[in-house]
Amino acid sequence: MTRRLPWIIKYRPKRVADVINQEQAKKTFLQWLESWLKGKPSKKAALLYGPAGCGKTSLVEAAAREHGLEVVEMNASDFRRKQDIERIAKVAATQRSLFARGKIILLDEVDGISGMADRGAVDAILHLIETTRYPVVMTANNPWDQKLRPIREASLLIPFKRLTERDVVIALKRICSAEKIECDEKALREIARRSEGDLRSAINDLQAIAEGYGKVTLELVRMLSTYRNRQYAPFEALKNLFNAKYIFQAKNAVSQADVDYETMMIWINEHIPTYYDDPEEIWRAYEALSRADVYLGRIKRTGNWSLLPYVFEMMGPGVAFARKIYRYKWKAFRSPQRLQLLAQTKRSREIREGIARALAPSLLTSRRRVKTDVIPYLKIIFEKNPKYAAKIAIGYGLTEEMIRWLAGPNARQVLQYYRKYKK
Template sequence: MAEPRHHPWTHKHAPHRVKDIVGHDAAIARVLQYVKQYRPGTKPIMLLGKSGVGKTSIAHAAAHELDLELLEVNAADSRNKESIESIIGEASAQASLFFRGKLILIDEADGVSGTQDRGGIAALLAILPKSRHPIIITANDRDNDKLKPLLKASEVIDLVEVAHEHALARLTHIAAAESITVEREVLSAISRKSGGDLRAAINDLQSIAGAGKVGKEDVALLDSREAKEAMQAALMRIFKTTSADVALPSFDNVDADVDELLLWIDENIPREYSDPTDLARAFDALADADRFFGRIRRWQYYRYYVYIYNLLTAGVALAKDKRYAKPVEYKPTGRILKMWIYNQKNAKRKKLSGLLAPHLHTSSRRVRQDVLPYLKIAAQNDRKLRDSLCAIYAIDDETAEWFSG
């Protein structure tokens, strides 16, 4: 019986053998050699590369291939000295429960960073050379300063993005296994959109394959969905961390102008933060960002963008003393619609003042301030007066609607 389609295909079709992993033959060969020949004191292997290139899959497949017990620890969940020593330290010293050898996977080592994690890296560095079992570490960002000691203590294997032809072959295999009707050029488009992130490509295919058939129009839907998901991920990263390093790159993959980012943050600060002090500090950071944005508009001093993004990410993230555990659905601002409605009304008001100003021998601004409020009341109470004004000053029906608003 087939598994339900909602079961994540990245898990369902995860490679269980190293030969099923595409595009990383040399890296896989070195990992297998390292695990087979491991002796205490040997440097761990760090698989370094962008999300979705296959780092975790290589470790899982290697453990399966060599019939080893796999202990997987997500570094983001074991961030400080105490948790690293109690979980990774003990596991590295103990024999396998099943007497068949053990492989330790420390996933997403980038997560061991920030003020709450003091001592985490040092504790890990002390454990690595003493481990009775081979250790594989995965990380995304070579430029993360907190990773530099781990980089020096590890044998680093760089994993490049999965080549297009390899990703296309994998997508073709999955589509056939799931009985999905899809043209090769559509799969090719999904592969190219993923930018070498095979996990993202598989998720994209599953997300648009609900009816068992995928066409070009379905691929087009991914753009709008991805834009929303990118914003949601960015906001979660900001609001759910107390680390500046984690928060700062949050908007790197978000295609939005600063004024839109300001509105998103403004809308969701009260959804995330409940402590009055946290709220005040977050809105202070937002206000400072808006102030710098105003200076850019006035003076075209674009270097202020650095301050804006720092304030909107790290500034808002560090406004809280501790992370809020409650799940939050981040929502777009309703202010954009309200602004559009206001601007539509204001456009009619401005047009009307422009029509009247030459006849009243004054400025449009003066007409808006001193004349229109009273004229509106009079026109609402006297239909004939309104019709006369429209005829005399050539006011069209759409602009005349302002009198009724």
């Protein structure tokens, strides 16, 4: 069964030279690391910061590999608890034995601790920095939170640049030719544009499309990309939709929204009861939305794009004119609860951890990597391509609960294939 590597793992930089377009950061970081190895660091910790998917963690891993250092790592979900940081601090403070390999202590994504729940974590990290005998490296997207100030002051700050669209396109092209897949230049540019410099999400999108369809075209990119954990709120689109006076306004609201059709559907789904209170209106709106869903499913199965206008018709005017009389309503739009609930509950975190545990050994990578890099990719596959998802699930021995978690609204379909293939 399918056990192909996620490209995000397969193509991660092996050497410092493979980390593209971060020359200044690389230079500063390597100088600092070498000063540590000579025993005279200017600061005992370094804080690498910059947008997601621009090479921070990759640089640490590549530099460690080149210097023969072991990476002792922790990510945000682990250092919410003070005891865990103290455990790492103990390892870090221990004098290395003569034959042991040197280490880098990596606290990945420390901005995850800036919430109130993590009082004590900052102190524990400062203590770790004071007592460590090994270089301590932290990464963050946003290092400017007030809570992190003491950590900033104790660290060498190393900024990373957002990758440009050009950088992203070049990286994607390289992967396309290594994988021998047909990639339309325009499609790659579109992926790059949507990634906003986040190469991790760009590579995940590329693979999700290539593996699902065997080629990468602009049309497929438009259809499939953007389901990411990012909290993009198509507030404008929702407001325009629910307050449309004319059919064309409702249609434009959905066809011009800056998210893919399925994400838009989740948002609309979530807001029908917020916006309508009359049961009949609610019923009619859901009816229209589920028709849109049926059409979209048919398009995906058959590739028959001529049905797309019907999807817009149902999602837009179908939902907007479910109301009996026009009245302008202002509502504070929430982000979709289904997405939030999935991300927040304890059980959900356990499942995520379980998936990481199941995949890490065969992907030859850490559980942290699986959580940050592989799971977002799997979510795309599981939500878009049930057959392929079912094969992956069997290949990696995932449970039905894990499948449900990964596939969300698509779970039933994936499970059908899963049970069929399993026989």
